[in-house]
Amino acid sequence: QVRLVESGGGLVQAGGSLRLSCATSGRTFSSYAMGWFRQAPGKEREFVATIAWSGGNTYYADSVKGRFTISRDNAKNTVYLQMNSLKPEDAAVYYCASGRGPYGSTWARNYDSWGQGTQVTVSS
Secondary structure (H helix, E strand, O other): OOEEEEEOOEEEEOOOOEEEEEEEEOOOHHHOOEEEEEEOOOOOOEEEEEEOOOOOOEEEOOOOOOOEEEEEEOOOOEEEEEEOOOOHHHOEEEEEEEEOOOOOOOOHHHEEEEOOOEEEEEEO
16 A cells, blocks of 8 residues: 655745655655645645656646755655745645656646645745
């Protein structure tokens, strides 16, 4: 059974930074793409970033491009999301997800395992 555990969320002032981590177990981590999604209160879950199995290909939502960086350490079975220049509109529960295959996707349906989420709060 695949298990994903996020950490690193918290409260930060606008303009600040946070680094989220997602530790995985239960499958060959290096064979699958990983993604980050977020969901704010009253809104649908939205795509944030994705990274291919090797880490060589990444893709970002326009809203976070240039501010967020997704990376992975296949030796540690962990994916990261470095978030800089945070804005109040970035506040949400952030979820990591494991893809169905080696290449990333912006579609939630292309991920088959999800973490429990970690809360990010940005004060203005």
